[in-house]
Amino acid sequence: MIALVPMIASTVVAATPLIYAALGETVVERSGVLNLGIEGMMLIGAVAGFAAARASGSDSVGFAAAAAAGVALSLIFGFLTLNLQTNQVATGLALTLFGVGLSAFVGHNLAGMPVERLEAITIPGLSAIPLLGDLLFHYDIMVYLSVALFVGVHWFLTKSRTGLTLRAIGESPGVAHAIGKPVLATRYLAVMFGGATAGIAGAYLSLVQTPMWVEGMSAGKGWIALALVVFGTWKPARVVVGAYLFGGVTQFQLFAQGFGLPVPTEFLSMLPYAATIVVLVIICRDPKTILLNQPASLGHSFHPTT
Amino acid sequence: MRLRIWNVLRASATALAVALPAASFAAEPLKVAFVYLGPVTDGGWTQMHDVARKKLEAAMGSAIKTTFVENVPETADSERVFRQLAADGNKLIFATSFGYMEPLQKVAKLFPDVKFEHVNGFKTAPNIVVYEPRFEEGFYLIGVLAGQMTKSNTLGFIGSFPIPSVIRNVDSMTLGAQSVNPKVKMKPIWVNTWYDPGKERQAADTLIAQGADAVGQNTDSPASIQAAQEKGTYAFSIDADMSSFGKKAQLSGTTEDWSGYYIAETKKVIDGSWTGNRHTRWGLKEGLVVMAPLNPDIPPAAVKVFEEKKAKLISGELNPFAGPIKDNSGKEMVAAGGAMPDATFSSLNWYVDGIEGSVPK
Known part of the structure; x- marks a missing residue:
């Protein structure tokens, strides 16, 4: 059991950036917008967060800068897809390519520089509990905030009036518009929210997971976040379960290798993807689940006159 | 693949210089090209090759002209890059990643007078040499x-x-x-x-x-x-x-430190003693590792x-x-x-x- 503690701790750290990025994208997609630019926004967030934290010496400033950078990039996407009605898939892909290139360009001089890792916080009393303290109360603040974000997003999408409006817009923007709901404004805010969380997810990589900046450091995590949203059938709880599952199996396969398990490493490397797909397929055995949960207008441009 | 714009400019400037022989009195410099897998700022493998390229340039002066292309994936893209570099008149091309092996074989056959050097591979040819650190x-x-x-x-x-x-x-x-x-x-x-x-x-x-x-x-x-x-x-x-x-x-x-090897090979090309079908392994003694x-x-x-x-x-x-x-x-x-x-x-x-x-x- 003691041996499992570091494994679980690593799992949480591995899953946290995915949770931020995927929860943001859940809100974006629920409003009917498909933003494939997460990877690009994460990288921009990673480099902005790193640069700001280095310059200011404060991680909070780093995360704030990362969120702002993510929002800035998402606004480009918003303007193109919402105002100019460009194709969302193509624009999202372009945003990723743009973010990858821009972050490399901006971070040219930051490569190879260290930054202090965001410290884990200890909670007086709780952190000292044997086993449980190590397991639950030994993380950095961003881990706890990711849990808060989940609760917030879940409440927003299911209980709040604005959240229900957002979902209505995602299902049928025409109807929502006809009854006087602000389709464009809502979608803009959703896209900006997704940009902010993707930026924070990126900064989590460059300030917590591996406190450094290197080109392309997200290594495909943006795409995994995107897949988690679909497999989590646009429900925050399932998205979070998926993220932990993915992080857990990734961690498990490394541990298994360390123990000398005679399984091909290629198979083990595949395991996180396979396991996540299998479990989420089991969750939604009924083929209709994905279809029914998918926001009906996902990926479609909306113009008030159409 | 990202071809740095100044490389393109530099390449075209060189092409222009070659096209106007009256403008240049010195012997035509040997054109040496480097193909990199990562960015030159990767803080590791690719950067080390690029540091050596700069040392090579400093050591050989006006006798050579170097070019590099960074972020070249180990796919069919690399074949295009090699082909273009060879067509641009580069006579010595260093391919600095294992995965370029097959594309290089193809391009080397098409340009028999261009000399190729491939890191860590195991397929040599009359105009391909393999080099590897110990x-x-x-x-x-x-x-x-x-x-x-x-x-x-x-x-x-x-x-x-x-x-x-x-x-x-x-x-x-x-x-x-x-x-x-x-x-x-x-x-x-x-x-x-x-x-x-x-x-x-x-x-x-x-x-x-x-x-x-x-x-x-x-x-x-x-x-x-x-x-x-x-x-x-x-x-x-x-x-x-x-x-x-x-x-x-x-x-x-x-x-x-690849510079010793790069300088040695470039000199061989200039004095005509370069031969193909070699597999060189350099270690601590030669100062590569x-x-x-x-x-x-x-x-x-x-x-x-x-x-x-x-x-x-x-x-x-x-x-x-x-x-x-x-x-x-x-x-x-x-x-x-x-x-x-x-x-x-x-x-x-x-x-x-x-x-x-x-x-x-």
Whole structure:
């Protein structure tokens, strides 16, 4: 059991950036917008967060800068897809390519520089509990905030009036518009929210997971976040379960290798993807689940006159 | 693929200079091109090649003209890059990643008068030469340090892909460690990527949690050094000195200085003595494999052993793969008194005794 503690701790750290990025994208997609630019926004967030934290010496400033950078990039996407009605898939892909290139360009001089890792916080009393303290109360603040974000997003999408409006817009923007709901404004805010969380997810990589900046450091995590949203059938709880599952199996396969398990490493490397797909397929055995949960207008441009 | 705009400009400027012979009085400079897998700022493998390219330019002056293309994936894209560089009049082209092997074979046939040099490959041709660092020497020395500094007698290794040139490194690190500490055990973890800081970090955390207190790596980021710094264990850099990521943690590491080789080969092309179908392996002696600075916390006695072994490797008195060597199932692979032939390195697929687990097949 003691041996499992570091494994679980690593799992949480591995899953946290995915949770931020995927929860943001859940809100974006629920409003009917498909933003494939997460990877690009994460990288921009990673480099902005790193640069700001280095310059200011404060991680909070780093995360704030990362969120702002993510929002800035998402606004480009918003303007193109919402105002100019460009194709969302193509624009999202372009945003990723743009973010990858821009972050490399901006971070040219930051490569190879260290930054202090965001410290884990200890909670007086709780952190000292044997086993449980190590397991639950030994993380950095961003881990706890990711849990808060989940609760917030879940409440927003299911209980709040604005959240229900957002979902209505995602299902049928025409109807929502006809009854006087602000389709464009809502979608803009959703896209900006997704940009902010993707930026924070990126900064989590460059300030917590591996406190450094290197080109392309997200290594495909943006795409995994995107897949988690679909497999989590646009429900925050399932998205979070998926993220932990993915992080857990990734961690498990490394541990298994360390123990000398005679399984091909290629198979083990595949395991996180396979396991996540299998479990989420089991969750939604009924083929209709994905279809029914998918926001009906996902990926479609909306113009008030159409 | 990202072709830097100034390279294009520089290439076209050169083309213009060639087209107007009246403008240039000196002999036409030899055009030398470099193809890189990563960005020149990667802080590792590619950067080392580019540093050497600059040294080559400084050493040869106006006799040559160099160009580089960075971020060239190991796919059909690279074939196009090689073809274009050859068509642009480059007479010597260095392909600095293993995965360019097949595209290079194709392009070399089309441009028989262009000379190609390929790193770490195993296919030569009348106009293709393969060059390779003797990394086993560097990793042997890493093992010598790890074996002396470990308290748990458990070492770790973060491997990229279980291919012969990487298995060679975990084998030689283990052999080096056993030469100073017969009790050591080695735990390798394969992450199946050259570069993913997050995954490398997790692998390092895992190894440390399983008791490995000196971890070598064959992946490209400094993530494992940061992990060791936080946990108070030891790690080794690769390609570049990464001590800025963990001053206490990094004991040493392997780096490369390619400039000597590049200058030698360029001179051969200029004086006409360049020949194809060669496979060159350079190590510590030739100055291609260079050890990163030693951590000042290493006790003097351990440094002494390290320096002795290093001197013996340079003089040729010590061969990392000298027999007897058994694989980890107990089978004798290299007989006592023998040594592993160079050609065997390109098909090495077994763990030496002392490494846990089995080579992923």
